Amino acid sequence: MRVSPDETVFWEYGVVKLNATLVYTWIVMAILVVGAYWATRRLSVDERRSRWQSALEIIVITTLGQIREIGLDRPEKYLGFLGTIFLFVAVSALLTVVPIYEPPTASLSTTVALALTVFVMIPGYGIKDRGLMGYLQSYVEPTVVMLPFNIIGEIARTIALAVRLFGNMMSGGMIVGVLLTLTPLFFPAIMTAFGLLTGVVQAYIFSVLAGVYIAAAVRSHS
Amino acid sequence: MxxxxxxxxxxxxxxxxxxxxxxxxxxxxxxxxxxxxxxKLVASLQQAQDTKAQAERELLEFRSQVAELQTKRDELMRQTHQQAQAERRRLVDEARAEAQRWSEHQHQVVAAELQKLENTFAKAVQKEVFAVSRKVMEELAAVSLETRVVEVFLERLRGIGEPEKGKLAMAWAKSEGPVVVRTTMGLTPQQKSAIAETLYDTFGVKLELTWESAPELVCGIELWAVGQKVAWNIGDRMTSLEKVAAEWMDAEKKGNR
Structure with missing residues (x-):
């Protein structure tokens, strides 16, 4: 049984390989970018605006509100990173309604990549906000004894992020595959619909957790 | 995996x-x-607020102007009313004065007309009396009125009192011009000489006499010199008659009321 789309390789040259994860990622990226470009071609600044523009504004404003609720004071600074995580993961999950499509987030490589990005961005935002020494000092608080535990905590939560997303995404596909062999008519459709819901929830959880970690790094000194 | x-x-x-x-x-x-x-919304709101503030300012200004105009209108109305009252009083006074003048003029015209009528009436009465008297005297006494007038005049001359006589004689003696004798009718030479003789007999002075015709006397004779006059004519008698007639008419009017 194939667990990850990484295993579907279309082309390979040495370590360089073009697998299904990358291809589906590009498809998701193309859909997001082309959709964004198409929807923002003619933005209106008047009271009257198109439905697409209204939908985009609702998404952006809601995302900003969520980021603000997490505790980040200037949500526009984090909108690009956290909003993109949410949109990428959510669209990856929603496209599972398309036959033969496999979400790139069902690949541990993708979720590890996302988790590593978060792992890098947390100190990035922390250092940008507090300075290098200020951020590093947070590792020895409240005492120096806590330094190893803080480092372990950083790494552990990064792994937890990656594995949580991977597990949920992969399990959705796996459950549908198993149920197809047992009850091919009814349950797979329900589970696919359920998968859409869990996919969006996971996107929300992943981006909110990333936001919470960033907020902790930025706020811990204040 | x-x-x-x-x-x-x-x-x-x-x-x-x-x-x-x-x-x-x-x-x-x-x-x-x-x-x-x-x-844009903030700008629109700001613009709306500015417009509202401007409108409120203009409303206040408008109300102030309306109040000012109201005051001016009231003042103008009051002044106009006063002017109209004054003009009305002036016109009424003018009309009253004009009416008064007209009334006075009419009174004068009526009075003049009345006077004229009275004069005409008096003369007509005098002539009538003269004519009646003449006729009566001619029929009853076979004496003409002119003759009788001269006789009466001569009797009157003779009947003048001594003080009066002396005053007249002194006045006529000082007179440089002739003594004028005015009559309504032509005197005969006998009548003229009778008058001259009676004057001489009465006053003791030889007078130079001039004879003039005076139709306005209706019937009578006058003697003039240096502002002194001796006369008898029916006009004097008619004046007395007029007084009596007027008193009688007034009494009649009072009785009719």
């Missing part, structure tokens, strides 16, 4: 690229549109 580190790296690059592209094509334009709309 192993991790493909090439894929991990590629996905990190893909994700970074996606972040940049979405910032470029999604977040920035949408945020810019939202900001622009907010600014």
């Amino acid at each position: 192993a991790i493909d580190w090439f894929t991990v790296g590629a996905q990190i690059l893909n994700f970074g690229l996606l972040v940049w592209l979405l910032k470029r094509f999604l977040y920035r334009p949408v945020l810019a549109a939202i900001d622009a709309r907010e600014q």
Whole structure:
């Protein structure tokens, strides 16, 4: 049984390989970018605006509100990173309604990549906000004894992020595959619909957790 | 389920690229549109507030102007009313004065007319009396009225009292011009000589006499010299008659009321 789309390789040259994860990622990226470009071609600044523009504004404003609720004071600074995580993961999950499509987030490589990005961005935002020494000092608080535990905590939560997303995404596909062999008519459709819901929830959880970690790094000194 | 580190790296690059592209094509334009709309709304609200404030200022100014105009109108109305009252009084006074003048004029005209009528009436009565007297005297006494007038005049001359006689004689003696004898009728030479003789006998002075005709006397004779007059004519008698007639008419009017 194939667990990850990484295993579907279309082309390979040495370590360089073009697998299904990358291809589906590009498809998701193309859909997001082309959709964004198409929807923002003619933005209106008047009271009257198109439905697409209204939908985009609702998404952006809601995302900003969520980021603000997490505790980040200037949500526009984090909108690009956290909003993109949410949109990428959510669209990856929603496209599972398309036959033969496999979400790139069902690949541990993708979720590890996302988790590593978060792992890098947390100190990035922390250092940008507090300075290098200020951020590093947070590792020895409240005492120096806590330094190893803080480092372990950083790494552990990064792994937890990656594995949580991977597990949920992969399990959705796996459950549908198993149920197809047992009850091919009814349950797979329900589970696919359920998968859409869990996919969006996971996107929300992943981006909110990333936001919470960033907020902790930025706020811990204040 | 192993991790493909090439894929991990590629996905990190893909994700970074996606972040940049979405910032470029999604977040920035949408945020810019939202900001622009907010600014436009803020500007519209500000403009609306400015317009409202301007309208309120203009309303206050308008009300002030209306009040001022009301005051001016009231003042003008009051002045106009006063002027109209004064003009009315002036016109009424003028009309009253004009009416008074007209009334006085009419009274004068009526009085003149009345006087004229009275004069005409008096003369007519005098003539009638004269004619009746003449006729009566001719029929009863076979004496003409003129003759009788002369006789009466001569009797009157003779009957003048001594003080009066002396005053007249002194006045006529000082007279440089002739004594004028005025009559309504032509005197005969006998009558003229009778008058001259009677004057001489009465006053003891030889007078130079001049004879004149005076139709306005109706019937009578006058003797003039140096402001002194001796006369008898029917006009004097008619004046007395007029007085009596007027008193009688007044009494009749009072009785009719």
